[in-house]
Amino acid sequence: MSTEITTDVVVIGAGPCGLFAAFELGLLDIKSHFIDILDRPGGQCAELYPEKPIYDIPAFPVVTGQQLTDNLMAQIAPFSPEFHFSRMVNSLEKLPDGSFRLTTDADEIFHAKVVVIAAGGGSFQPKRPPVAEIEQYENKSVFYAVRKMDDFRDQDVVIVGGGDSALDWTLNLQPIVRSLTLVHRRDAFKAAPASVNKMKELVMEGKIQFMLGQIAKLDGKDGQIDHVHLTTDAGDLSVPATRLLPFFGLTMKLGPVADWGLELNDNTIVVDTENFETSVPGIFAIGDINHYPGKLKLILSGFHEAALMAQAAKKIISPDERVVFQYTTSSTKLQKKLGVA
């Protein structure tokens, strides 16, 4: 049975700009729910460069992606935004009364008066290796994640990659598979040393195979692979395989957003710079995902966009309410909302 949630605003994307939107919306007494495909807040900052320094956030000479995320989460805590992680918005429908109905791949239905798309470069999705016709095998015999270990029981499994995912699943699946071949382009791994050592022990014991090389071609039919062809320094090889697990990390794709009838420019959403509303009234887009003349893809631009968006959202959510602009430094009312007065 579907879960139904009714709120003022649904924010799609919990990266820095989306998170700051919760602050600006909260100051205006607007309740927000967040939906993100990742399993935690921070978006690109947390996923791609959690430990890398950012130097162009105002008042922070240097801050890491994770620190920025943590600070934003602390800043918005007084407004108690609700988060729905590890799910993707599948559909967005405008209802006759002007509100929106969103559904997610976790079988949830959200009803909101306003939708804010703060999805950065789009939704994170697994990187597909550049192998011809791999799509026809996906989710049948080629998988980018292990959902059910039993799908791999007694199978001939090929795992490609040298990171933690590749090594972890090599170790976890080895006891239940018929055969397992780990393929990586070099003999150095970006994974926990203990996992690498354990993998090497399994190779020495003859329980798994390790191949230096890259995946070149797949053989099979009706979605079922039977061989994986590899390019190696020693020449081309063919490995019997009934399951392939490529672990090449994540990339960003616009995803279902492209089908929502919004005016697009390349892979970005066209907005009005007065309020960052899209071509569909009530749907806003802030941060890297929007497009307007002079757009700079900077976090600080997204913060500014969030503030203007919130003012416009307030007019949609509470059309009869007169909003007086206030500063947090001087407004006792705002300070009470923040829990500091």
Add this chain to the structure above:
Amino acid sequence: MKIHVTDQAGENHELEGLEGWRVMEVIRDWGLNIKAECGGALSCATCHVYVDGEWMDRVGAPSDEEEDMLDSVGDVKSNSRLSCQILMNEELDGLRVTLAPSAAKD
């Protein structure tokens, strides 16, 4: 200074490269088919190029961190580099690179 870029379709482009710019930035700003998702943070490998053989020495070797990122694409060759890690300077005037399939936008 110039850089010569062959795109994924085999078309050649002569681009104006500016001293101190990353090769990725030059390719991206000229509108070629390069995703450059992370903007130069060495976090994505979507600015992957093949450096022409005669330029390999002048471009230098990738760092360990760059090698780690190259693990996340499946079309690595011995002359693979991430173009965000190549800084334009006088010595690279005339550099020739080819965009890797994995650098393409969606």
